[in-house]
Amino acid sequence: MATNPRIHVAADFIVGGDVVLPEGPARHVARVLRLGEGAPVRLFDGVGHEALAVIVEASRKRVVARIEAVEAGRGESPLAVHLGQAISKGDRMDYAIQKAVELGVAAITPLYTEHGDVRLKGEREAKKLAHWQAVAASACEQCGRATVPPVHPPQPLDAWLSDRVESLRLVLHPGTAGALEQNGAPASVALLIGPEGGLSVSEIAAATAAGFVPLSLGPRILRTETAPVVALSLLQYRFGDLG
Structure with missing residues (x-):
């Protein structure tokens, strides 16, 4: 199992670009998981793309992740x-x-x-x-x-x-x-x-x-x-x- 948290973010993934996490996932990352700057996360856009990212900003009100790599998602059934x-x-x-x-x-x-x-x-x-x-x-x-x-x-x-x-x-x-x-x-x-x-x-x-x-x-x-x-x-x- 993957150890990095997976987070659904409806956004375009561009390597080097920043993504602001939605309020719910941001609160979970910052307050529950207590992840800070430099922590790795996995993002997926809901339409088949996955991104490796790292947190570059983490406060109680805002969490931002920077995209490091983008890849095709897995786990879809052929049926x-x-x-x-x-x-x-x-x-x-x-x-x-x-x-x-x-x-x-x-x-x-x-x-x-x-x-x-x-x-x-x-x-x-x-x-x-x-x-x-x-x-x-x-x-x-x-x-x-x-x-x-x-x-x-x-x-x-x-x-x-x-x-x-x-x-x-x-x-x-x-x-x-x-x-x-x-x-x-x-x-x-x-x-x-x-x-x-x-x-x-x-x-x-x-x-x-x-x-x-x-x-x-x-x-x-x-x-x-x-x-x-x-x-x-x-x-x-x-x-x-x-x-």
């Missing part, structure tokens, strides 16, 4: 999975997003479903979306990814289904155990996971009509935040970079 995750309350949604990012997901769309008990509107939805994107960025800092997968604005399930073009589309539902037995890795995957109460009969029918194949994860019923961890692990092992 592009778009996760459609029914919105759950509180920490459960954060956990699902965090673990999905650690397991190489390419994009996440929070979904409104019939049995889902979370409805967000206006400013509350915007704040929650910003929070979820921050969770994704923090997960990238921890797991070594330099590309932060987008968390798209929440949308109704039927709208998400109508936009799907992935070559393999899976919905977690008691069904065939052979959904992952196809020959050759798919170009892309859409993975649909319902809420605690499960997807309704009509939602399963709509997913099937949109080309989704039921995928069973065994005899035990998994929580909505556990299901993406298991499903993504299986997908990455079968078609991605965990094998």
